[in-house]
Amino acid sequence: MHIYDTLSAAVTDLEQRGYEYDFNLLEDCIECKSLDLQLMPEEFEIEEFYRFEGMTDPGDSAVIYAISSQVGNLKGVLIDAYGAYAENISPELLDKLKMHHDS
Template identity: 45%
Template sequence: MKAYDTLSQALEDLKDQGYTYDFNLEEKQLGCEKLNKNFAPKDFKVVGSYRFEGMSNPDDNSVIYVIETASGEKGTLVDAYGTYADSLSLEMAQRLRMDRHPDHIG
């Protein structure tokens, strides 16, 4: 996997690789406003992730999930470490955890 210095650098490069949609994390699914669609855990996979740690403030920690849907849409989900962990269904939490270590992206 590629290494990135900043969150914005990673998002820009992933966009250039075709990961153009922005996904939103919901309790039991991912949403995409631009597509006006929702994706159940069985309908997407996490093909990569990148963690970024805030230099001056631990609250600035975030992760980018690189996502591909079963219907072919590709995009990213940006989340602060653990922000939504308590509000996710078990199936969603497992989906985000189980696919985090791919061999390669782009």
């Protein structure tokens, strides 16, 4: 695991290490808009994750996930605020993210 001082430093390093795509959370999957691709929880793996705490505002807290998938042989990042996804996604996707988020 790497150690990063900021979220932007993590994003930059992950991009340099081949995590080139940006993923977004949908209700039951993650989406890469640039590829018009959606991946179900069983179609991707979380290789690494890093937590960042807001210095003055807890609302600035976030987790960055380094994700890989055999579908399209691609790698990318998913950035999400702590707990923000809990009410809006499927139990399967929540379980996949929480497994790493809570470790």
